[in-house]
Amino acid sequence: MRRHVVSPRFRPRPFRVRNRLGRAFRAVLALAAVAALSSATPPERRGSPGDPAGALRLNQIQAMATHNSYHREVSFDEQRLMGKLDPNFRTLLYSHAGLPTQYERQRIRGIELDVFPDPEGGLYAKPLIRREAGLPPLRDPAWRKPGFKVLHWADFDYNTSCVTLRSCLRQVRTWSERRPGHVTAPVLLELKRTDPRLEARGGAKSPPWDTATLDALDREIRAVFPEEALLTPDDVRRKGGTLEESVLRHGWPRVAATRGQVMFLMDNDDPVIQDAYRAGGRESLQGRVLFTDSEPGRADAAFMKVNDPTGGNKAVIQDLVSRGYFVRTRSDVPLDQASSGDTAMLRNALDSGAQMVSTDFPVPGLAARHGSDYVAELPGGGVVRCNTVTLPAPDCPDRRLEP
Numbered sequence: 001m002r003r004h005v006v007s008p009r010f011r012p013r014p015f016r017v018r019n020r021l022g023r024a025f026r027a028v029l030a031l032a033a034v035a036a037l038s039s040a041t042p043p044e045r046r047g048s049p050g051d052p053a054g055a056l057r058l059n060q061i062q063a064m065a066t067h068n069s070y071h072r073e074v075s076f077d078e079q080r081l082m083g084k085l086d087p088n089f090r091t092l093l094y095s096h097a098g099l100p101t102q103y104e105r106q107r108i109r110g111i112e113l114d115v116f117p118d119p120e121g122g123l124y125a126k127p128l129i130r131r132e133a134g135l136p137p138l139r140d141p142a143w144r145k146p147g148f149k150v151l152h153w154a155d156f157d158y159n160t161s162c163v164t165l166r167s168c169l170r171q172v173r174t175w176s177e178r179r180p181g182h183v184t185a186p187v188l189l190e191l192k193r194t195d196p197r198l199e200a201r202g203g204a205k206s207p208p209w210d211t212a213t214l215d216a217l218d219r220e221i222r223a224v225f226p227e228e229a230l231l232t233p234d235d236v237r238r239k240g241g242t243l244e245e246s247v248l249r250h251g252w253p254r255v256a257a258t259r260g261q262v263m264f265l266m267d268n269d270d271p272v273i274q275d276a277y278r279a280g281g282r283e284s285l286q287g288r289v290l291f292t293d294s295e296p297g298r299a300d301a302a303f304m305k306v307n308d309p310t311g312g313n314k315a316v317i318q319d320l321v322s323r324g325y326f327v328r329t330r331s332d333v334p335l336d337q338a339s340s341g342d343t344a345m346l347r348n349a350l351d352s353g354a355q356m357v358s359t360d361f362p363v364p365g366l367a368a369r370h371g372s373d374y375v376a377e378l379p380g381g382g383v384v385r386c387n388t389v390t391l392p393a394p395d396c397p398d399r400r401l402e403p
Contacts, residue, residue: 051255057251057253058258059325060391061355065109067359067360068114070096086156093334104179109185109384112188113188115190115217116151116154118149124149148217189266211279221264225262232263236252266290318353321389332360338361338371339367361374362376
């Protein structure tokens with residue numbers, strides 16, 4: 001359990017294991033940001049005076065995101081087999097639209113991708129559940145290409161709207177380039193490994209998440225997003241200070257100066273993975289792409305994940321947010337709220353001030369199959385709103401925060 005979490009972390013999961021205008025214009029924006037730096041003021045990006053966000057910073061807004069954003073249900077034949085193998089398989093019965101559709105038509109501004117390493121290619125191309133259901137091999141050649149794969153649970157719950165990490169990220173970048181005024185869009189990455197119980201039955205065995213693999217992950221992201229399209233720890237950390245000191249003393253960059261950018265967050269709190277990512281003198285994530293799921297007092301503390309916003313955790317999140325951290329929480333879990341229609345968890349998530357609120361039901365109709373009209377969206381149905389914890393209503397600009 002994390003020290004800053006009051007009630008147990010939850011992440012219901014069976015068999016749990018532990019953009020823009022053209023290139024030229026982007027370059028001008030990057031040069032303008034550099035030119036705005038002065039010796040009297042610590043480095044920070046500055047936005048245009050006419051931006052509807054005014055002087056708002058990234059931690060002063062709130063937007064909805066999706067959980068397991070790539071997820072698609074497996075076939076009915078495989079579902080019947082799942083029901084015999086796992087009593088909780090119903091929690092896997094949800095499917096998301098493609099990533100561009102979520103951004104453009106479902107008003108979300110954050111996604112989550114589960115990532116498995118596959119350096120040789122083909123490691124996850126023959127799912128055990130599919131073989132046992134008597135189905136033919138997967139036909140998409142992307143499964144056999146070397147590179148990181150995006151799926152929920154290797155050999156069991158594997159269906160996805162974009163097989164490779166690079167293909168998922170290209171979809172994000174394409175959408176971003178078509179909508180250059182969007183607020184910074186967080187991408188939460190959960191770095192996964194295969195289930196030992198399925199390995200023992202003949203399933204795939206994933207490589208470890210060591211420093212070399214994490215270096216390759218950073219390279220994969222940078223291969224899709226140029227520097228000016230990314231918001232990284234280097235962009236937030238001030239000279240002579242740690243990442244945490246920079247966030248708490250000087251704040252996050254301004255919304256106006258980071259429009260059209262994407263930031264990457266590490267879902268894992270596993271110390272082995274995090275230590276490997278911070279190895280080599282990178283305690284403040286120097287040169288890294290991802291913001292780690294940290295905790296107060298650490299040099300890399302800027303982003304934190306508190307999945308459960310109910311009970312005492314609501315106050316915990318409010319405290320973290322008010323101090324200047326960027327927090328992700330969830331508004332629902334499969335399939336409790338979808339079955340009951342209860343919106344208490346959603347209200348707690350929104351009131352907590354967490355900047356990234358993840359759901360599996362971002363639009364009406366998705367929960368109907370489970371017996372309710374539950375939907376998780378911002379009050380008023382907007383894309384982004386002022387954060388009620390870090391920016392009370394009287395100080396919120398009376399204009400749209402995203403054009």
